[in-house]
Structure formats: structure tokens, C-alpha cells
Amino acid sequence: MNAARALLGIHVPGTTVWHRMGVGWKYLVFLALTVPAVFGSWPVVVGALVLTLALVATTRAPLRLAWGMPLGLVVLFAFVAGYHLLFGDPTMAVKVVGTTLTALYAGRIVLITTPMPVLIDALVTATRPLARFGASPERFGLAVAVLVRSIPYVIASFGEVRDAARARGLDRNPLASVTPVVIQAVAYARTTGDALMARGLGDEDDS
Amino acid sequence: MIQLQGVSVRVPVPGAPGQGWGTRTLLEDITLDLPERRVAFVGANGSGKSTLLRLLNGLVVASSGRVLVDGLDPASDGKGVRRRVGFVFTDPLSQLVMPTPLEDVELSLRRTIRDRSQRRDAARALLAARGLDHVAEQSIYDLSGGERQLAALTAVLAVDPAILVADEPTTLLDLRNRLVLRRVLTELDQQVVLATHDLDLAADADRVLVVDGGHIVADGAPGEAIAHYEAMMA
Numbered sequence: 001m002n003a004a005r006a007l008l009g010i011h012v013p014g015t016t017v018w019h020r021m022g023v024g025w026k027y028l029v030f031l032a033l034t035v036p037a038v039f040g041s042w043p044v045v046v047g048a049l050v051l052t053l054a055l056v057a058t059t060r061a062p063l064r065l066a067w068g069m070p071l072g073l074v075v076l077f078a079f080v081a082g083y084h085l086l087f088g089d090p091t092m093a094v095k096v097v098g099t100t101l102t103a104l105y106a107g108r109i110v111l112i113t114t115p116m117p118v119l120i121d122a123l124v125t126a127t128r129p130l131a132r133f134g135a136s137p138e139r140f141g142l143a144v145a146v147l148v149r150s151i152p153y154v155i156a157s158f159g160e161v162r163d164a165a166r167a168r169g170l171d172r173n174p175l176a177s178v179t180p181v182v183i184q185a186v187a188y189a190r191t192t193g194d195a196l197m198a199r200g201l202g203d204e205d206d207s
Numbered sequence: 208m209i210q211l212q213g214v215s216v217r218v219p220v221p222g223a224p225g226q227g228w229g230t231r232t233l234l235e236d237i238t239l240d241l242p243e244r245r246v247a248f249v250g251a252n253g254s255g256k257s258t259l260l261r262l263l264n265g266l267v268v269a270s271s272g273r274v275l276v277d278g279l280d281p282a283s284d285g286k287g288v289r290r291r292v293g294f295v296f297t298d299p300l301s302q303l304v305m306p307t308p309l310e311d312v313e314l315s316l317r318r319t320i321r322d323r324s325q326r327r328d329a330a331r332a333l334l335a336a337r338g339l340d341h342v343a344e345q346s347i348y349d350l351s352g353g354e355r356q357l358a359a360l361t362a363v364l365a366v367d368p369a370i371l372v373a374d375e376p377t378t379l380l381d382l383r384n385r386l387v388l389r390r391v392l393t394e395l396d397q398q399v400v401l402a403t404h405d406l407d408l409a410a411d412a413d414r415v416l417v418v419d420g421g422h423i424v425a426d427g428a429p430g431e432a433i434a435h436y437e438a439m440m441a
Contacts, residue, residue, distance in 0.1 A: 010306045010346050116305050117313040121323060138317075145314075146304060191301035194266055198294035199315065199363065201304070203286045 011115045012061040018113035019059075023122035026110045029055075033106040037099045042091050045098035052105040061112045067105075072158055077101070111148070120145050142201055146192060157184045209241040209263060209370070209400065214272035216258055216421075233258045234421045236272070241400060245393075247409035247429070248402040249436050250418035256402040259418065260374050263400065264292040276370065293368035293397070297375040299359035300347065308334055308350070308358035309343040315365040330365070337361050337391070353384025360391065373401040377408055406433055 013019070018026070033055075037048040056066045077097045084093035110119070120141035127137040161180045162171065170176035214237045222229040234255045248256040261267035262274050265281030265288055274281055281288040296302045305311040312330035320326040334343045337357050342350055350358065356376060363371065373392070377385040389408050392399055401408070409415050415432035417425035417439070425435035 011310070011344070013344055115313075115327075116307075116310045117317070117323065117326070120314075120317075142304075149304060149306065188301070191296070191298070192304065195296060195302040195304065197285075198264055198266060198289065198296075198302075200286065200289035200318075200366075201314065203289065 010065070010111070012059065012065065012112050014060050014113065016058060016060050016113065018109060021113075023110070023114055023118060024126075026114065027122075030106045030110055034099070034103045037102040042094045042098070045095050045102065049098045049102045049105070052102050052109075056105050056108055056112070059109060059112045066108065066112065069104075070155055070159075072155060116145055116148070142196070146196070150188065150192070153188055154181065154185050157181045157188075208275075208277065209239075209398075210273075210275040211237050211239045211259075211262070212273045212275070213238055214262065214269045214274060216255075216262070216267060217270040232421050234262075237423060238272075239416075239423070239426075241414075243413040244398050245412040245414070246398075246400045247412035247415045248400075248418055249404070249406065249409050249415060249433065250402075251440070254418040255421040256418040257374050260294075260372050260400065260402050263370070263372050264289050264294050266294070290366070291368055292370045292372055293363035293366070295356075295360055295363055295371065295373040295376050297378050299352075299355035299379075302359045303347045303355065303362065306346055307344050308339055308347065308354075308361070311347070311358065311362045312365050315362045319366060333361050333365055334358070351384070352379050352381065353387055356380060356384065356388060357391070360388075364395075364397070369397060371395060371397045371399045373399065373403075375403055376401060377403065377405045406437075409433060 033048055033052050037045045040048070053067065057063065059066060077100070081093040081097050084090065084096065123141040123144055124137040127135065127140045130140075131137055158177075158181055161184070162177055164180070165171050165173065165176045168176070214234060215232065216234040217230045217232050219228045220231045237259065248259060250256045258267055262269060263276060263281065265285040268282045276288045277291055279287045279291070303311045305314050309327070309330055312333055313326050316326045316329055320329055331340065331343060334340055337360070339354060339357055339361065342354050342358075347355060347358065356379070360376075371392075376392070377388055380388060385405060385408070389405075389411065392401070392408070393411055399412075401412075403409050410429045410433060412429055415425075415427065415429045415436075416423050417432055417436045419439065424439070425432045
């Protein structure tokens with residue numbers, strides 16, 4: 001499984017109720033799952049996470065895609081949980097990790113069952129009232145699409161850079177692991193910007 | 208028609224310690240008319256050929272002189288120029304913005320087809336015409352290099368630009384995919400302006416220009432210009 005699929009998921013065509021549901025309803029489900037997790041006690045967080053995992057499975061996407069998680073994130077969650085456990089706050093460990101996972105998996109329900117152009121259309125429609133204040137709904141939709149595409153790229157960069165650092169015997173040097181990722185991310189942002197500009201995407205009269 | 212009139216491109220570069228910033232000239236006083244249907248620029252890495260291509264749709268703005276594309280200046284009418292000029296990059300992964308080829312082509316069509324289902328059908332048809340229907344809904348990361356480049360090309364051509372500019376489009380491809388892309392580029396109705404290290408691809412052009420150190424050092428029929436370039440590199 002590549003990094004692009006591993007974090008947020010990619011659209012998997014299907015005929016489930018999720019695939020037929022309007023995007024607005026899916027956003028409401030997303031909020032219904034994540035808001036109680038954010039504000040609830042730890043049993044609520046655990047309940048929301050279990051429910052969300054079950055709902056992701058009903059998208060009929062392969063379970064590796066629906067439930068899988070990049071190794072880097074697994075390590076990060078383990079680190080966060082370990083930190084809170086170490087300082088004697090197991091409740092916080094469950095809340096922080098559980099809430100983040102709930103939000104990630106709830107996001108996957110939306111992304112796995114909705115083609116990106118449909119998501120962009122929905123975002124553009126939802127933000128259209130802001131156009132009277134000078135905002136560009138098309139650019140907003142495009143920005144979110146690029147964001148969804150970019151996060152997995154940056155995570156994949158971490159993996160590649162870590163391997164390269166390890167090959168040079170520099171895996172214990174945080175500078176060798178972080179600096180190239182920052183440089184790659186900036187280069188990626190520039191090339192993506194060039195590509196968008198070259199295609200005329202986001203030009204003012206796109207709407 | 209593409210015209211460059213006394214175009215120079217200079218960029219700021221850090222000088223020696225304590226000396227502040229200096230400038231580096233990427234292109235110097237280039238004057239060209241490019242009416243041919245197939246134009247190829249060849250030159251070593253860093254010679255200025257990519258900068259020259261980037262001038263044609265406003266990705267780079269001339270420091271002095273003027274660029275005109277069908278009478279429009281990319282510096283002042285970038286939007287109009289970008290509607291006429293499609294641009295294909297060396298690495299399709301930096302060009303494909305959406306997760307799948309189908310979604311990326313749909314993104315290109317947003318401006319011209321408002322209805323979502325019509326847009327999807329049109330995107331599917333365009334991909335099928337390039338033999339990419341079987342990968343239309345796959346992650347772009349799961350595609351071969353050739354499929355990615357063809358998908359990027361399809362997304363660019365979806366809006367039917369009058370001119371296609373391609374910056375080393377075959378550099379990352381294996382021989383088979385190079386041949387496929389070469390055939391596709393040859394068959395296009397659009398004017399094609401490309402930069403390449405692939406001398407076979409350059410040989411298909413009507414006119415080849417050799418760029419070296421920011422100057423055009425040879426300009427003519429493919430055989431003659433490529434021979435000049437090979438002699439220069441020997």
C-alpha cells in the first residue's frame with residue numbers, strides 16, 4: 001500500500017449506501033462521529049472509534065485500505081500514548097490518540113466513497129456565499145484537493161528520507177532526517193504551484 | 208505564432224561572502240519567431256532551454272524583452288496565454304494534482320463542462336482514446352511512468368490548447384514508453400514546442416534549436432542542428 005492511499009484513503013468505486021449518499025450527509029456523519037469524540041469522556045472516544053471503524057468497513061473498500069495506517073503514524077501514536085502513560089495520564093492517552101484516529105477514519109469514509117471532483121464541487125457550493133466577501137470558492141476547493149494530495153506525499157518523503165539516512169548511517173541524526181523532508185516539501189509545493197498555474201487552474205474566472 | 212523579441216532572463220543569486228546579491232543570466236537577448244508546427248530545443252542541463260519554454264506560458268517572466276504568443280504577452284495576459292498553451296512537465300507526478308487520472312482530467316474540464324456526469328463521461332472518453340481506460344480510476348502512484356505521462360498529457364490536452372509545450376517529456380520513460388509518447392506527440396494537431404535530451408524525438412521536429420549558456424547557438428533543420436549539438440558535446 002502506498003503512502004497516498006495509506007493515510008486518507010483514495011476513492012474506491014462502489015454501490016454501497018455511502019457511495020449513493022450526498023456529500024453533505026457524509027460531512028454530517030463525519031461531524032457526528034468526531035465532535036462527540038473531541039468533547040466526550042474516554043468511553044465516548046472509544047465508542048466513537050469502534051463505531052467509526054465499523055462504518056469504514058461498510059464502505060466495502062479492502063480492509064487494508066479502510067483500516068491500514070502508515071507505520072510512521074503508528075509510531076507517532078505509540079509515542080504520544082507512551083508520553084501520557086509515562087506521566088500517569090492514561091485517560092489523556094486514550095482521548096488524544098482515539099480522537100485523532102476517529103477523525104482520520106471518519107475522513108476516510110468521505111474520501112473512499114466520494115470522487116475528488118464531487119468533493120470539490122461540494123466545497124465550492126458550500127463556500128459560494130463567501131464570494132461576496134472576495135473569497136474564491138474555486139480556489140478554496142482546489143486548495144483542499146491539493147492539501148489532500150500533499151499530506152501523503154510529505155509522509156512518503158519522511159519514509160524515503162529515513163531510509164536514505166539509514167543507508168548513510170545517519171539514522172540517529174534528526175537533522176539528516178528532517179532537513180531533506182523540508183526541502184522536498186518546499187520543492188513539491190513549488191512544482192505543484194507551477195503545474196496548477198500552467199494548467200490555468202485557479203485562474204480568477206474559473207467559477 | 209510564438210515570438211521572442213530580445214528576451215533576457217536574469218535571476219538573483221547570492222554573491223561571495225560579504226558581497227550581497229548578484230545576478231545570473233539564464234537567457235540573453237533571444238529573438239525568435241517560431242511558426243513551425245514542431246519545434247525542438249536541445250542543450251545540456253542548465254543551458255536555459257527549460258527557462259525558455261517556461262517563458263511561453265508565464266511560468267517565468269522575461270527580465271527584459273518581450274514574449275508574444277498569438278499576439279498575447281504572458282507577463283500581462285497570463286490567463287489568455289494559458290488557455291492557448293498547454294504545458295507538460297518532465298515529472299508527471301508533479302503535474303497530476305488529483306488522486307486518479309480520471310479525476311485529474313475531470314479537473315481540467317471543470318472550466319468547460321459544468322455538468323458533473325457529462326464531465327466524467329468526457330474525461331473517460333479522453334482517457335480511453337489514449338488507451339488509458341483500464342487505469343482511469345487507479346491511483347496515479349500505481350501507474351507506470353508511461354501511463355502517468357500519457358495521463359498528464361491527456362489532462363493538458365483536454366482543454367484543447369492551440370500549442371503544447373513539453374519540457375523533457377521522455378526523460379523519465381523507458382524505451383517502449385518513449386516510443387509511445389513520441390508517436391502521440393507526432394500525431395497531435397497542436398503546434399508542439401519541446402525541450403529534450405532525446406535526439407530521436409528532436410529529429411521528428413521541423414526545426415531544432417541548440418541552446419548553450421543562455422544563447423541559441425544553432426538553429427535549423429534537425430539533421431544540421433543535431434549534428435552541431437553532437438559536435439559541441441563531443
